[in-house]
Amino acid sequence: MSKGSQYDENKIMNIQILICGNVAVGKTSIVKQYTEESYSHRYHNTLQSELSKKEEIINQEKVNVYIIDAPGDSRLVDLTKQMIRQAEGYIFVYDIYDKQSFRDIELWITLIKNTKSEFEQCQCILIGNKIDSRRNSSEDITYEQGNQKAKNFNMQFFETSAREGTNIVQAIKKLAISIYHQKKGSIKQQNIINEQQQSKQKDMILLQPQESSNTLIHSSDLHQMTTQPKTKKSLWSKIKSCFGK
Ligand SMILES: Nc1nc2c(ncn2[C@@H]2O[C@H](COP(=O)(O)OP(=O)(O)O)[C@@H](O)[C@H]2O)c(=O)[nH]1
Numbered sequence: 001m002s003k004g005s006q007y008d009e010n011k012i013m014n015i016q017i018l019i020c021g022n023v024a025v026g027k028t029s030i031v032k033q034y035t036e037e038s039y040s041h042r043y044h045n046t047l048q049s050e051l052s053k054k055e056e057i058i059n060q061e062k063v064n065v066y067i068i069d070a071p072g073d074s075r076l077v078d079l080t081k082q083m084i085r086q087a088e089g090y091i092f093v094y095d096i097y098d099k100q101s102f103r104d105i106e107l108w109i110t111l112i113k114n115t116k117s118e119f120e121q122c123q124c125i126l127i128g129n130k131i132d133s134r135r136n137s138s139e140d141i142t143y144e145q146g147n148q149k150a151k152n153f154n155m156q157f158f159e160t161s162a163r164e165g166t167n168i169v170q171a172i173k174k175l176a177i178s179i180y181h182q183k184k185g186s187i188k189q190q191n192i193i194n195e196q197q198q199s200k201q202k203d204m205i206l207l208q209p210q211e212s213s214n215t216l217i218h219s220s221d222l223h224q225m226t227t228q229p230k231t232k233k234s235l236w237s238k239i240k241s242c243f244g245k
Pocket residue numbers: 021022023024025026027028029030040041042043044045046072129130131132133160161162163164
């Protein structure tokens with residue numbers, strides 16, 4: 001444990017999230033609001049993927065949440081393939097006044113799906129941003145439309161305002177919590193597999209009657225010998241060869 005910290009620095013979980021969506025929907029503003037609680041009216045097109053970090057406490061453990069801010073220009077997407085694969089969770093963002101950005105969510109999902117083979121197991125959220133200046137005109141994407149799309153893709157849905165900070169922390173923390181629990185689950189699963197493998201190795205019977213012979217026969221092979229007559233012959237020849245017979 002590092003001096004002055006109540007957390008074991010070696011055991012801190014890192015979570016990587018990729019935020020994507022069309023240009024100018026507010027991705028960079030969402031990330032800035034989440035990590036720095038700040039907002040800028042000035043628009044800077046994100047040309048390169050940027051990485052931001054925020055420390056969260058989840059389940060009384062310190063967790064580093066890294067957010068990869070992808071460039072909105074899909075022509076630059078090749079640059080981020082590595083990042084798509086590395087990410088463990090995804091935030092899809094549209095602007096509630098920009099119907100094209102809402103339609104293009106499908107394209108972003110397809111792009112990620114085609115790049116990340118385990119996408120179906122990944123945690124994702126859908127964000128409809130810029131609710132601070134909702135005009136309630138027929139041009140806006142309604143909450144119901146956003147929610148329906150999120151349901152279709154089995155994601156949680158949030159409407160946010162990066163400008164006012166509405167729902168930003170809640171949305172991203174909720175995603176981080178889901179990823180945390182999923183990783184803990186799979187870490188537990190991995191520990192069980194490791195333990196099983198270790199105990200299997202202990203069970204290994206090493207038959208070394210000859211100096212040169214180093215053939216390993218697993219105890220389950222021996223079990224097969226007694227229960228499955230078909231495999232007897234090959235196993236017997238394996239054993240015989242060990243004894244040089
Ligand atoms: N009204 C409003 N404007 C926003 C909001 N979020 C971002 N913007 C503005 O939308 C523009 C694009 O934001 P940016 O974060 O750079 O979008 P990105 O291209 O998706 O990263 C900027 O002028 C922001 O100030 C929001 O929640 N409300």
